[in-house]
Amino acid sequence: MSRQECDLKTTHLLDVRELKTYFYTIEGTVRAVDGVDLYVDRGETFGLVGESACGKSTVALSIPRLIQTPGRIVGGEISFDGEDILRKSPQEMEKIRGRKISMVFQNPMSSLNPIFTIGEQIGEAIRLHQDIPRSEVNDRVAKILEKVEIPDPRNRMKDYPHEYSGGMRQRAMIAMAISCNPLLLIADEPTTSLDVTIQAQILELMKSLKQELNTSIMLITHDLGLVAELCDRVAVMYAGRIAECSDVKTVFKHAMHPYTRALMKATPTLRTKIEEFYTIRGFVPELINPPQGCRFHPRCEYATDICAKEEPPKAEAGEGHTVSCWHANEVEKSQ
């Protein structure tokens, strides 16, 4: 693996540069993440949006180095809290995971071990990183469960996961993730498998926790509504690359990438009539053989010859606003 010396002078909490994570399968090399740049500042909520299978989760798993064979991080740099993540030994990573970077996953129904009580599992998460006498662990667990608004925590911590509802399990997962006050919380579609009212509750919880703990959050989602609600900045990902990245307001008002615009058009509102539903034609390309040039061009309304031949460079479109599109100006004018 040839990588340049990591630039540790970055002021960002998390700085990912040119990240490449490939999966080596029998059918070929899947370039799930193919040159992704992004950063997250302290105390900031950063959204990563895109369709299914565009590499969002792979980015999420690459940051704490949770990629498993046949996947491998093959290039790029990840600097976190002044440390070069890709140069850490497995033992050093174990100390970072859960303590500095923790994750909340999509499926709360199966992310808890069925044969231990909720309290035991949160207690384990605490004891992995903090030297706390056994007698005090239960107090800590109860406190954390209270923080994530589980009613009657002293009793409910003795429950097994199957005695919790989906929303409560996700609260328990969040409790485990924040049990050591991490600097960065990566939430991979944390509300996708929950029903709408529970989604709203979990969102409220994440918002209030963020203010209370001053933790940075990286929110992975395909729901633009969530991004608007929760995030400070957002990156739109397509087929293993970042298409556009900016603060939330700019992206919603002045999107310059055709894909970002299409995503927003495809989000239904209460006023949308059924026959007016907008869909992006085609599918996310297979990442074994991604399209030449701009990866979005086969589905793009603005595509011209150059899009099929050459990959668009990352261009600075405004302060903190980057976009990778040959026709960015055209797209902006057309709205």
Place this chain on the structure above:
Amino acid sequence: MKTGRAQIAWRKFKKNRASFVGGGILVIVILMALFAPVIAPEGRIEIDLTSTKLPPGPDHLFGTDSLGRDVAAYIIWGARTSLMVAATALLLEILLAVAVGAIAGYYRGIVDDILMRITDVILVLPTIVLLVVIVSMFKVRSLFLIAAAMAITSWPWMARVVRSDFLSLREQPFVEAARSLGASDFAIVARHILPNALSSIIVLGTIDIAWFILYQATLTFLGLGDPVAVSWGSLISRGRNYLGVAWWISTFPGLAIFIVTLACNLLGDGLRDAFDVKTRV
């Protein structure tokens, strides 16, 4: 009331009459073995040439053997040997099987390939033949040797099951969640995967105890047992010559083996159903 997996399993287990009976029989046999000196004073299994081959009667419930020893007392003392050897073999088997199965299933890849080929080699050899070969290589045949030999010939079956459990459990979201919290490989295996694989190990283990008792009797019958140990196999073997005149010498220890083996199998079946999440109460 809290209902953990164990409680649910217990409730399901109680409903299965046959396995409940099996478990009960095993408990009685274990108690008998533990309290052998109380139930059957040691004098009753000493050689007494004045009362050989007595038929079953009030004084000797199951009769006496060709050397005048009380068959019933001999069976009770034999239970000690049988259970101790079976338990030792089971312990060794579980250690081997879990070590190999866990490493193969958790790390996969080339380690898995090598370990599974080793298990294949043992699996294709007939167990009893392999046992006879291993045991007959030694001049002094202690009970521990017999237990070790049985463990060595039996672990591949359990290792296969442990491996397949590990292969599927390692992909469970809760394993990934544990890893994301900073759990080490060892912690993940010991705290998250192994406890979830325990039910198949227990079920297989119960059934293997039955096999161990059978194998042990077979070896003793073939003259490959510990010659001084009081065991069911040796009694059957000795009674073989007197089947026509004193049928009780072989029949009662045979019956004991039959009952204990059956009890183990019933218990194993019941445990399998009880741990199976798919069969509801």
